[in-house]
Amino acid sequence: SQTIHQWPATLVQPVGSPLSLECTVEGTSNPNLYWYRQAAGRGLQLLFYSVGIGQISSEVPQNLSASRPQDRQFILSSKKLLLSDSGFYLCAWSRRSGNTIYFGEGSWLTVV
Amino acid sequence: AQKVTQAQTEISVVEKEDVTLDCVYETRDTTYYLFWYKQPPSGELVFLIRRNSFDEQNEISGRYSWNFQKSTSSFNFTITASQVVDSAVYFCALSGPMDSNYQLIWGAGTKLIIKP
Known part of the structure; x- marks a missing residue:
């Protein structure tokens, strides 16, 4: 069966510090990968998606970037965090030929 | 344009009541x-x-059932005999054909509170 893990689960970072959230998927090959953000009490916002290694599409221009160095690894980064980057970040995957998205456990980021 | 509306921001019911979430x-x-x-x-x-x-x-799955009606563009979700463990935020979402980029259009979510 397929599993998805992301870490760290919680993170408190000062403004201006860098960020790295990692996500890996097991049990499948060539997945589509996604990073979503959910601000407190709000809906889901798609940040990035990837259909293959090195292929990243950005949905919202902002302070964040994503990379996919391996087929089943997806990384969300920032060089300098802003207060507005606080939120709940969710990594997700779907099969290349499917459109059902499966989510990881999420990472709570608080920028102080 | 694609859009999903979940008009119910929050619903609160007492345990064992039935509840329907609209989409x-x-x-x-x-x-x-x-x-x-x-x-x-x-x-x-x-x-x-x-x-x-x-x-x-x-579709029925245990206490969960879904009512899809194209005539009214609705896909409503009913929980029968609700339980405290059903307390959560529920999201409805929409995607286009399989050959699109598989992105989902999300509703704003409905917060469901089940009181014991």
């Missing part, structure tokens, strides 16, 4: 897919169901 969608695609996800307080989004536009049969 209304807009799309110009003839082939599309509808989804429901559950987000418990822990945060992880849990996939519940996917329905394609050609299948209007209602």
